Amino acid sequence: MRKLLAALAATTLLTGAAAAATVYPVDRATILAGSPFDFKVEFTGVVKPEDVKVIINGQHYKNVLGKDLAFVEKEEKADASAVILRDVVIAEPGIYAVEATAGAETKKVVWDVYDTAATPKAKNIIFLLGDGLSVAHRTGARIMSKGVTEGKANGKLNMDELDRMAFIGTSSVDAIAVDSANSMSAYMTGHKSSVNALGVYADRTPATLDDPRVETIAEALRRQTKKSIGVVSTAEIEDATPAAVVSHTRRRADKADIVEMFYGVKPDVILGGGSAHFLPQATAGSKRKDDKDYIQLFKDAGYALATDKTELATAAASNQPNLLGLFHTGNMDTTLDREFLKKGTVEKFPNQPGLVEMTKTALDRLSKNPEGFFLMVEGASIDKMSHPLDWDRAVIDTIEFDKAVGLAREFAAKNPDTLIIATGDHTHGFSIIGTIDDDKPGTDMREKVGTYDKAGFPNYKDENGDGYPDRVDVTKRLAMFANNFPDYYETFRPKLDGPFVPAVQDENKHYIANQAYKDVPGAVLRTGNLPKDGDTGVHAVDDIVLQAQGPGAEAFKGYMEQSDVYRVLADVFALGKQQFGN
Amino acid sequence: MREYRDDRPSPAMGRDSLFNRRLVLGLAAFASFAPFSSARAATQLTFDELYEVQSVLGLKFTAQVKSLSGANVTMRGFMAPPLKAEAKFFVLTEIPMALCPFCSSDADWPDNIIVVYLDEKQTFVQANAPIDVEGTLEYGSWTDSETGFVSLLRLRHAQFSLA
Numbered sequence: 001m002r003k004l005l006a007a008l009a010a011t012t013l014l015t016g017a018a019a020a021a022t023v024y025p026v027d028r029a030t031i032l033a034g035s036p037f038d039f040k041v042e043f044t045g046v047v048k049p050e051d052v053k054v055i056i057n058g059q060h061y062k063n064v065l066g067k068d069l070a071f072v073e074k075e076e077k078a079d080a081s082a083v084i085l086r087d088v089v090i091a092e093p094g095i096y097a098v099e100a101t102a103g104a105e106t107k108k109v110v111w112d113v114y115d116t117a118a119t120p121k122a123k124n125i126i127f128l129l130g131d132g133l134s135v136a137h138r139t140g141a142r143i144m145s146k147g148v149t150e151g152k153a154n155g156k157l158n159m160d161e162l163d164r165m166a167f168i169g170t171s172s173v174d175a176i177a178v179d180s181a182n183s184m185s186a187y188m189t190g191h192k193s194s195v196n197a198l199g200v201y202a203d204r205t206p207a208t209l210d211d212p213r214v215e216t217i218a219e220a221l222r223r224q225t226k227k228s229i230g231v232v233s234t235a236e237i238e239d240a241t242p243a244a245v246v247s248h249t250r251r252r253a254d255k256a257d258i259v260e261m262f263y264g265v266k267p268d269v270i271l272g273g274g275s276a277h278f279l280p281q282a283t284a285g286s287k288r289k290d291d292k293d294y295i296q297l298f299k300d301a302g303y304a305l306a307t308d309k310t311e312l313a314t315a316a317a318s319n320q321p322n323l324l325g326l327f328h329t330g331n332m333d334t335t336l337d338r339e340f341l342k343k344g345t346v347e348k349f350p351n352q353p354g355l356v357e358m359t360k361t362a363l364d365r366l367s368k369n370p371e372g373f374f375l376m377v378e379g380a381s382i383d384k385m386s387h388p389l390d391w392d393r394a395v396i397d398t399i400e401f402d403k404a405v406g407l408a409r410e411f412a413a414k415n416p417d418t419l420i421i422a423t424g425d426h427t428h429g430f431s432i433i434g435t436i437d438d439d440k441p442g443t444d445m446r447e448k449v450g451t452y453d454k455a456g457f458p459n460y461k462d463e464n465g466d467g468y469p470d471r472v473d474v475t476k477r478l479a480m481f482a483n484n485f486p487d488y489y490e491t492f493r494p495k496l497d498g499p500f501v502p503a504v505q506d507e508n509k510h511y512i513a514n515q516a517y518k519d520v521p522g523a524v525l526r527t528g529n530l531p532k533d534g535d536t537g538v539h540a541v542d543d544i545v546l547q548a549q550g551p552g553a554e555a556f557k558g559y560m561e562q563s564d565v566y567r568v569l570a571d572v573f574a575l576g577k578q579q580f581g582n
Numbered sequence: 583m584r585e586y587r588d589d590r591p592s593p594a595m596g597r598d599s600l601f602n603r604r605l606v607l608g609l610a611a612f613a614s615f616a617p618f619s620s621a622r623a624a625t626q627l628t629f630d631e632l633y634e635v636q637s638v639l640g641l642k643f644t645a646q647v648k649s650l651s652g653a654n655v656t657m658r659g660f661m662a663p664p665l666k667a668e669a670k671f672f673v674l675t676e677i678p679m680a681l682c683p684f685c686s687s688d689a690d691w692p693d694n695i696i697v698v699y700l701d702e703k704q705t706f707v708q709a710n711a712p713i714d715v716e717g718t719l720e721y722g723s724w725t726d727s728e729t730g731f732v733s734l735l736r737l738r739h740a741q742f743s744l745a
Binding site for chain 1: 633637640643660677678692705706707710730732
């Protein structure tokens with residue numbers, strides 16, 4: 001017993017000695033020279049302010065950061081001390097070794113503060129983000145849209161024509177996995193973060209709006225250029241991906257606050273869904289918990305307002321300086337529902353524009369600025385339909401996303417000083433493994449799955465040549481499956497009555513297969529391989545394929561992090577240099 | 583998203599057998615709720631009848647909803663995953679809801695919902711099927727002091743059963 005106690009004491013001591021403070025920005029952070037950020041050190045225990053020492057490149061921190069640290073003796077729920085310094089700037093590029101010490105605790109991190117080219121390489125950047133865009137979405141889109149004959153694709157997607165590429169790793173500060181918030185945040189700030197966080201490093205305090213901030217691309221553009229900014233999405237505009245262009249919060253669900261952050265930055269063009277978070281709480285349908293009317297506030301700030309496709313055309317032609325288009329209270333409907341099946345919420349919002357119309361309007365408006373623009377376009381429903389394993393909707397939305405890439409390419413053909421990037425923010429555990437042929441004998445659907453040579457070719461048709469298959473419920477269709485799922489009924493068929501809801505929550509907070517699909521002919525119960533509190537399929541940790549064309553695109557090669565992609569954006573726009581000359 | 587609402591009559595019960603005695607007895611094992619009181623006549627209200635205007639700039643309730651305020655109504659829908667297993671209220675939605683922490687949040691309720699308040703706390707059981715709820719319709723803004731949930735339309739003193 002004595003020996004055991006001694007051993008435990010030793011372990012405890014070791015743990016104590018190993019306890020290190022946490023420094024934000026984290027080790028190996030890459031920071032755009034001149035960009036404001038918050039610096040924070042979280043100690044693991046309560047320390048005395050006089051014991052705290054922060055040395056940067058051998059100097060007292062104040063020589064480098066120019067301000068005094070604020071000391072917090074006990075952080076909320078932490079019972080430990082911290083120092084924080086908001087809105088600091090390092091103007092001089094270089095390697096910065098930061099050492100924070102308090103008593104026995106010490107932590108060293110190294111930052112790479114980088115400069116950019118002195119002059120911009122491109123006038124415009126169009127950044128197209130297919131949310132959840134995985135290799136199988138693209139393959140499916142190509143097969144459904146173009147077809148395959150004797151082993152060769154009958155045509156290429158617009159994405160396929162982008163001539164530079166890189167593999168993008170998407171891991172988070174806190175996990176190998178990622179979500180749309182911190183992945184897009186890394187693209188849009190150059191800093192990796194934690195799952196659910198936007199434009200901040202996630203600290204340990206419970207408050208979601210006080211976490212250490214980093215600069216977003218929209219803020220950098222406002223600080224250094226006179227370029228216009230556009231944000232376009234088929235999701236709620238305050239959803240994670242579009243929010244990442246402008247926002248700072250630990251919690252992507254702070255949507256009412258995110259609307260306020262959009263209002264703070266005022267992108268010149270804002271098009272998407274999510275009006276519920278713009279409406280004052282007294283208006284039925286509002287999801288705000290205050291009386292602020294952001295529709296009115298944006299109008300007062302010079303925005304033309306559009307709420308459907310017709311108004312978008314009118315507003316696009318207006319001479320008001322800015323454009324706000326909100327086409328749904330929540331997420332906009334998928335292409336399959338909007339254009340073909342008229343399911344989902346299309347009955348309530350029958351005149352929603354699609355991603356292609358929104359992108360076209362945004363390009364028309366933004367290109368009027370002689371200083372150039374940054375446009376972010378998100379194909380949101382690729383992800384929103386991949387979570388519930390609704391592969392047909394996800395792939396049809398990939399075709400729509402690709403058409404937006406096509407518009408960007410048309411624009412770049414006339415405006416060659418435009419960099420185009422098409423990428424995803426994470427992948428899904430989604431694959432195409434062959435075909436499903438209804439004409440095979442029997443009623444057992446798995447026997448109708450054709451693999452290898454038995455897969456043959458699907459019989460989608462595009463007789464009207466619009467790039468979409470005329471119907472998805474053909475007799476021989478793609479066999480598309482997830483590698484991860486909750487309990488659900490596999491129907492082996494497209495969901496023609498509306499988006500798939502694979503599982504519902506029970507009273508124990510467990511997700512169980514949605515009985516609504518039990519009686520679909522041929523449906524079989526698949527027992528999930530995810531924890532029982534998992535409601536739908538999850539993001540894969542697999543890399544993303546990024547493709548690009550135009551000036552600066554040669555920087556995309558090999559393996560990169562999303563944060564490296566930001567560095568390319570900053571360099572192409574020369575964001576290290578102020579460009580207010582004209 | 584209005585798939586598989588399944589308001590077709592199921593072979594086990596006729597479409598009009600909302601208060602089918604056999605069903606209520608059968609449900610005794612499913613949840614400990616009181617059977618509907620037959621003393622009050624209830625008007626049936628569907629989700630489609632809630633709003634006359636559903637637009638980007640807000641929803642407008644129908645005259646029917648306003649005139650039924652204070653009246654006893656029944657509505658059919660799905661029980662959304664409750665915030666707590668044991669609670670006095672739940673949210674009735676038009677279609678089944680599976681909330682996903684990374685593609686949505688608790689702020690992401692669809693527009694077509696109604697908050698249902700019961701007289702007493704109870705432990706919810708997921709029916710995984712449509713339910714019928716009977717209660718007093720209440721119209722007008724009200725903030726739940728316990729949850730901060732603001733609702734413009736509610737069912738109070740409600741009871742529910744499998745549809």
